Amino acid sequence: MAKWVVTSAWPYSSDIPHLGNLIGSVLSADVMARYFRMKGHSVIFVSGSDEHGTPVEIEAIRHKVPVKEFADANHVRIKKLFERWNISYDNYTRTESPVHVNFVINHFKEIYENGYIFEEDEPMHYCPKDDKILPDRFVEGICPNCGAPNARGDQCDSCGKPLDAVKLIDAHCAICNGPTEIRMTKQWYFDLPKLSKKVKQYILNNKELSENAASFSLSLIEEGLKPRSLTRDTQWGIPAPFSGAEGKTIYVWMEAVLGYVSAVIEYFEKKGDKEKWQEYWLDPATKTSFFIGKDNIPFHTIIFPSLLLTSKKDYTLPTVVSATEFLLFDGKKFSKSRRIGIWIDEALEILPVDYWRYSLLSIRPESGDVNFTYGTLEEKVNSELNDKIGNFVNRTLSAIKRFMGGKIAERPKLSQQGEGMVQQIGVRHDKIDELYEKFRIQRAVKLTLDQAEEGNAYLNATEPWKTFKSDPEKAYEALYVVARIAKALAVELYPIIPSTAEKIWAFLGMNGRLEDADWSEAKADFDYPLKIGKFHPLFMKIKKKEIIKKLKEIREKEG
RNA sequence: AGCGAGGUGGGGAAGCCAGGUUAUCCCGGCGGGCUCAUAACCCGCAGAUCGGUGGUUCAAAUCCACCCCUCGCUACCA
Numbered sequence: 158m159a160k161w162v163v164t165s166a167w168p169y170s171s172d173i174p175h176l177g178n179l180i181g182s183v184l185s186a187d188v189m190a191r192y193f194r195m196k197g198h199s200v201i202f203v204s205g206s207d208e209h210g211t212p213v214e215i216e217a218i219r220h221k222v223p224v225k226e227f228a229d230a231n232h233v234r235i236k237k238l239f240e241r242w243n244i245s246y247d248n249y250t251r252t253e254s255p256v257h258v259n260f261v262i263n264h265f266k267e268i269y270e271n272g273y274i275f276e277e278d279e280p281m282h283y284c285p286k287d288d289k290i291l292p293d294r295f296v297e298g299i300c301p302n303c304g305a306p307n308a309r310g311d312q313c314d315s316c317g318k319p320l321d322a323v324k325l326i327d328a329h330c331a332i333c334n335g336p337t338e339i340r341m342t343k344q345w346y347f348d349l350p351k352l353s354k355k356v357k358q359y360i361l362n363n364k365e366l367s368e369n370a371a372s373f374s375l376s377l378i379e380e381g382l383k384p385r386s387l388t389r390d391t392q393w394g395i396p397a398p399f400s401g402a403e404g405k406t407i408y409v410w411m412e413a414v415l416g417y418v419s420a421v422i423e424y425f426e427k428k429g430d431k432e433k434w435q436e437y438w439l440d441p442a443t444k445t446s447f448f449i450g451k452d453n454i455p456f457h458t459i460i461f462p463s464l465l466l467t468s469k470k471d472y473t474l475p476t477v478v479s480a481t482e483f484l485l486f487d488g489k490k491f492s493k494s495r496r497i498g499i500w501i502d503e504a505l506e507i508l509p510v511d512y513w514r515y516s517l518l519s520i521r522p523e524s525g526d527v528n529f530t531y532g533t534l535e536e537k538v539n540s541e542l543n544d545k546i547g548n549f550v551n552r553t554l555s556a557i558k559r560f561m562g563g564k565i566a567e568r569p570k571l572s573q574q575g576e577g578m579v580q581q582i583g584v585r586h587d588k589i590d591e592l593y594e595k596f597r598i599q600r601a602v603k604l605t606l607d608q609a610e611e612g613n614a615y616l617n618a619t620e621p622w623k624t625f626k627s628d629p630e631k632a633y634e635a636l637y638v639v640a641r642i643a644k645a646l647a648v649e650l651y652p653i654i655p656s657t658a659e660k661i662w663a664f665l666g667m668n669g670r671l672e673d674a675d676w677s678e679a680k681a682d683f684d685y686p687l688k689i690g691k692f693h694p695l696f697m698k699i700k701k702k703e704i705i706k707k708l709k710e711i712r713e714k715e716g
Numbered sequence: 717a718g719c720g721a722g723g724u725g726g727g728g729a730a731g732c733c734a735g736g737u738u739a740u741c742c743c744g745g746c747g748g749g750c751u752c753a754u755a756a757c758c759c760g761c762a763g764a765u766c767g768g769u770g771g772u773u774c775a776a777a778u779c780c781a782c783c784c785c786u787c788g789c790u791a792c793c794a
Contacts, residue, residue, distance in 0.1 A: 169794045210794060294793060309793090322792095344792095376719060377791090386792055409794055451721090455791075482721075483788075490788090520729085525722050526787070533728080536743060544756055552753035559752070600730080603741075610758095617750065617758040625752095694754050 160199045160436070160443040162473075163190040164417045165244075166453055167207035167252070170231045171216040173238065175498045176529065177484040177491045180517040181450035185479065185598060187244045188518060189446060191652040192593050194245075195676040201437060203420035205250035205257075206232040209394040210409035211292050215332065224393050228253060238501055242510055243655050248424040252395075252413055256426060260419040261412045262398045264468055265387075269399055273348045273467040274387065276401070280323050281390070282337040284330035290342055290390035291330060298325030345399050346384040347411065352463045353382050359462055359474055366458060367523075367596070370480040373451070374458040385460065387411050414461040417447070418472070438472055446477035446596075454480050479596045482522035484529050499708065507707045508699065511654035512538050518653050519606075521599040531701045539698045541606055546646070547695040549609040550661055552616065553639045554692045560625045560632060565640060565687040575634045578615060582608070582645045583680045589649055590676070605649045612642040640665065640687070647671060648679035657695055664692035 165186035168174045174183070183204065190202035208228045217227035232251045239249060250257065268274055282291045293309070300308035308325065322328070328337045357378050360371060387408055388397045394406025418438050425433040437443045447457050457478045465472035483490065491498035504513050516537040520527050557563060571579065585608055592601040616639055625632035647661040651671055662671035666689045 167794085171794085207794060212794070292792065373720065373789090380719080380790095383791080389792080408792070410792080413794070452789080453794090456794090485787095524730085528728085530728095532743090536728085540743070543754070548753060548756050550753095552757075554753095556752050603730085606742090613753095613757050614759085616752075620750075620752085622750090622752040696754085698754080 158197050158199065160440065161190075161193050161201070162417070162421060162437055162443060162445040163193065163200055163202040164420075164445070164447050165204045166447070166449040167205050167413050167416055168235055169210075169212070170206040170208045170228060170235060170251075171212045172231075172493060173235065173500050173502050175491045175493075175500045176504060176513070176517060177486070177498065178450070179242070179501055180484055180521055181481040182448045183239065183244055184242070184514060184517060185481065185521065186446070186448040187242075188598055188652040189448070189479075189593070189596065190245055191655060192676070195648070195651065195674070197675060201247050201421055201424060202245060203248045203250070203417065203424060204246060205248075205252065205254070205416050205420055206235055207409065207413040207416070208232065208252045209406065209412070210389070211295060211391055211393075214391065214393045215295070218332065225253075234502075238505070241505055242501065243514070245655075248420050248427070250416070250420045250423055252409075252416055254419070254423060256423040257412075257416055257419040258395050260422060261395050261407060261415050264415055264418075264464070265407065266398050267469045268347070268464065268467045271467055271469065273351060274345055274399065275348060275384070276343055276345050276399070278341050279344050279386075280339050281342050282322060282328055282330075283340040284333065284335060284337050286333050286335040287330060289330075289332070290340065291332075291337060292389065292391075293322035295331040296322050296325060296328050296337060297331045298328035300325070342390055343401065344386050345388045345397060345402060345405075347387050347460075347463070349382040349385050349459070349463060352466060353378055355466055356382075356459055356462055359466075360458060363474075363476070365477040365596075366475075367477075367479045370451075370454050370458055370478045373454050377455055377459065382459065385411070410456060411460065411464070414456055415464060417445070417461070439470060441471075441473055443473050444476040445473055446479065447475055448479050449481075451480045451482055454478070477596060482524070483526045484517075484520075484522055485526055486528075487530050488528055496712075503708060503711050506711050507704055508538070511657045512542065512696070512699070514654050515542050515602070518598055519602045521602075523597065523599050531704055534704065535699060535701045538696065543696040543698050545606060545613065546609045546650070549612045549616075549639075550643055550646070550664070551692070551694050553612065553636075553643045554664055554689055556616075556621055557636050557640060557689055560621060561636060563689045565637060565683065565685070567685045568682060569630070569633045569637050571634055571637075572631075575638055578638045579641055581611065582642055585611070586645055586649065586679045593652075602653055605646070605653065608642055608646045608649060612639050612646070615639060615642070640683070644683070645679035648674065648676065660695060664690050666690045 163186050166182035168178060186202065190200050193200045213228060214224050217224040220227055236249050239246065282296045284291055297309055323339060329335060330337050360366065360374050388402060388405040389408050391406050394409065395412050397405045397407050421437055422434040425431065449457055457475060462474045465474060486498040489497050516534050519537055519541065520529065520533060557565065585604060589601050589604045592604065619635035621632040621635040643661060644665055647658050647665065651658040659671050666687055668684065
């Protein structure tokens with residue numbers, strides 16, 4: 158038994174997450190949290206809304222509501238959506254939480270006192286009308302490289318080159334379109350170069366980073382780390398606790414990752430056990446896992462460990478950083494502005510949550526970008542979920558009901574072949590287990606599907622609907638075996654599609670909730686007599702056309 | 717440009733890091749079986765010179781070099 162802190166990347170709350178966001182972080186983390194719990198580990202699964210920073214402010218202005226109000230509403234919305242997605246968070250909090258804010262302030266004080274933060278003057282664009290110092294992204298002008306008219310301060314979309322915002326020609330504010338002026342402003346920096354060696358050591362010593370995370374991080378370190386700016390001239394954020402930094406806030410990226418710690422603190426505070434968080438974050442035996450998209454790697458392998466290393470406490474450094482590649486939608490990147498993709502609120506209006514969970518997890522982008530299409534969805538749901546898994550469970554239960562009166566009174570004496578089949582269930586289960594231990598979720602889903610396929614093949618080979626007359630013993634054995642496969646399948650499906658797995662558990666007449674069962678139950682015999690419950694088909698087939706039509710209707714309703 | 721990822725039968729993927737019997741799986745095509753089950757399930761067949769060239773090796777999809785193609789990132793974008 159181990160202690161695990163499982164975390165998913167904090168969704169940025171200017172918007173609702175889309176399916177790509179979900180599979181990379183939240184959904185993957187949920188699968189592992191559920192798996193770990195079944196294995197009997199102490200799991201604390203946390204995340205929260207990442208709410209600070211200019212994009213949220215801008216969204217709020219667009220919606221014409223105070224930023225705090227906007228953030229509150231969005232946080233609640235996202236939190237509720239995750240509940241509907243069956244994400245089993247122990248604490249889904251937010252960066253506006255007082256626990257987080259206090260923790261961040263104290264934490265940065267420690268780093269400051271330890272001498273890892275320095276200050277420097279920097280020229281920035283200032284908008285006199287909005288009275289705001291503008292982040293590069295919110296300055297527009299003519300690109301000094303290619304002369305394109307609407308280059309943003311951080312990058313020109315025309316020539317693709319990164320820009321120095323100060324060099325933009327005819328710069329204007331992206332919010333009000335007014336002209337900007339250049340002002341010198343003092344900013345505080347986190348001295349990453351000072352940490353290079355330690356961080357490199359950490360990455361080299363850590364064998365459980367996903368491959369893409371490790372190689373990408375090392376190459377960044379080889380190129381040389383640069384000091385990272387820590388402060389922003391905005392109001393919407395956590396006040397920077399450095400002397401002379403009054404009126405400035407901490408850059409969101411630098412504080413949001415600390416939420417991984419503060420969310421655990423908050424979790425135990427709510428339980429009235431204030432000091433217990435230390436048994437997780439300050440115990441080297443605790444394992445921590447982070448589920449993120451590849452765009453997020455440096456923040457978890459370099460910046461977050463550095464923020465922990467430079468404090469005054471001995472924090473557990475990230476054990477597992479599982480970074481997924483991107484999910485593409487119809488060959489293109491998800492894009493809010495172009496409405497490419499499906500968002501997690503829309504998805505639930507279209508299909509039951511387990512259809513999405515299964516489809517997404519079965520194509521989880523683990524070794525390269527993966528394309529999600531309506532065709533993929535149709536294939537996954539119709540052929541795998543419905544035809545293979547759903548139908549296997551249904552035919553197993555129907556056969557037991559029809560040929561055995563819905564009961565298995567006792568364990569039959571098994572033939573050599575039957576014994577072999579039962580053993581094979583365990584062999585496959587162990588393989589699935591191995592894959593989860595390696596965080597190979599996509600492969601684990603595939604092998605789980607194999608259980609159903611083997612069950613189907615076995616039924617066809619043994620034909621209990623024939624033998625139940627000619628050789629009832631044989632039929633009895635076959636039905637026992639497939640019932641055992643169905644039981645294993647329920648356990649193994651639990652991390653992936655928990656509510657369907659619970660259904661199968663109940664259909665089989667198992668005691669208690671699957672949620673409370675142990676992972677090894679997949680290999681265990683039944684309590685006798687086994688009486689199967691009422692059951693019905695688990696899934697229905699879908700039609701691509703109807704999905705597209707429904708999505709269109711939803712969007713028209715939204716306007 | 718630099719860095720990174722990928723190019724495997726008609727489509728989609730695994731295998732490659734720890735080289736080795738007939739290259740795996742899903743979808744699709746063709747043929748067959750079964751009729752317990754949601755017109756579902758199962759079996760078999762066809763189809764790949766594993767991006768190209770060269771090298772290492774008894775042996776390469778798998779290691780090395782070069783080249784071609786696709787994509788992502790390049791950090792104040794959260």
